[in-house]
């Protein structure tokens with residue numbers, strides 16, 4: 001292939017999905033491919049690092065992986081903000097210009113819809129780095145009263161993350177010697193902490209009971225009255241709090257909504273090929289409606305399927321391997337112990353999950369999960 005005849009691949013979003021997809025294309029074609037990867041931010045951060053920042057285990061600077069270290073043959077990473085997507089024409093406008101593509105992959109993740117939950121903008125959340133940093137400063141001032149971990153809607157990123165937050169908060173308060181003066185409650189819109197794995201859910205619920213964490217499943221926080229320090233649930237029940245730790249409602253970024261690609265907040269795709277209804281346009285990761293959880297491991301799995309399809313199409317050798325809907329999630333149980341659940345969405349008639357009990361040994365596995373991706377994508 002020469003530069004003039006090379007198909008142009010345009011990937012929007014350098015998160016889990018975009019980084020893995022472009023890495024695979026670069027590994028396969030080297031400099032013989034024309035990939036442009038666009039992201040508005042200057043660095044990548046693992047979702048789970050927000051919990052580390054919030055509880056003061058790591059600084060925000062320590063968990064940022066600057067995009068300047070993402071250097072791959074055949075891939076050009078541009079720091080620009082996508083302002084319009086014309087999926088029909090595969091033409092994307094950014095604050096830096098207009099990009100046309102033969103293949104367009106939308107990997108812009110999920111955004112937070114603060115307006116969907118009145119009062120949330122005036123409360124604390126731990127799903128952004130800025131929110132986690134604010135909580136890092138607020139938590140030391142909490143020495144007694146009611147803490148409420150409240151999820152404002154589903155689907156949300158990483159189903160076990162709010163459970164992890166409640167368990168880590170318990171540990172944090174025990175370490176500071178104030179747990180006896182504090183109450184922890186946890187409101188979750190899902191019927192159980194990890195619905196595809198009843199065993200994992202049972203273990204988490206048992207951990208809440210052991211630690212005296214009040215668990216309210218099947219309910220979401222519908223609004224917050226910050227003046228009265230009350231969260232109002234979707235059934236009208238009011239819950240008092242002194243400290244609110246929220247998970248905002250999620251949906252695709254505004255630019256995707258404005259493009260007309262989304263339906264009910266998410267981009268419809270063929271769940272096994274990630275193709276959208278627009279020829280040559282795919283969506284991977286949290287923004288795509290595949291029926292699998294919104295988590296980095298699933299974004300990566302989807303990226304592998306799209307990469308294999310693009311490789312087959314560019315080589316004119318048929319079609320690629322389908323998305324398997326399989327992912328492994330690590331779960332912080334507190335006390336330095338990590339559990340693990342392997343979830344399989346597509347190989348059986350219904351999703352299943354295999355649970356691995358929490359242990360200190362699994363912490364090493366989680367560390368490898370992070371360090372292997374850091375090395376693969378950023379060479380660090």
Ligand SMILES: Cc1cc2nc3c(=O)[nH]c(=O)nc-3n(C[C@H](O)[C@H](O)[C@H](O)COP(=O)(O)OP(=O)(O)OC[C@H]3O[C@@H](n4cnc5c(N)ncnc54)[C@H](O)[C@@H]3O)c2cc1C
Nearest residue numbers: 013015016017040047048082108109158285286295296297
């Ligand atoms: C607290 C917490 C804990 C988590 N724990 C885990 C875990 O243990 N394991 C796991 O697998 N997942 C975990 N996740 C989920 C994981 O972080 C996400 O599911 C994953 O990042 C999704 O990948 P993505 O590629 O779809 O989107 P993202 O990684 O969110 O990437 C999207 C990118 O698009 C960019 N972007 C958005 N809009 C624009 C625009 N207009 N112009 C240009 N760029 C734009 C963003 O800057 C971003 O870099 C966790 C998440 C949270 C919040």
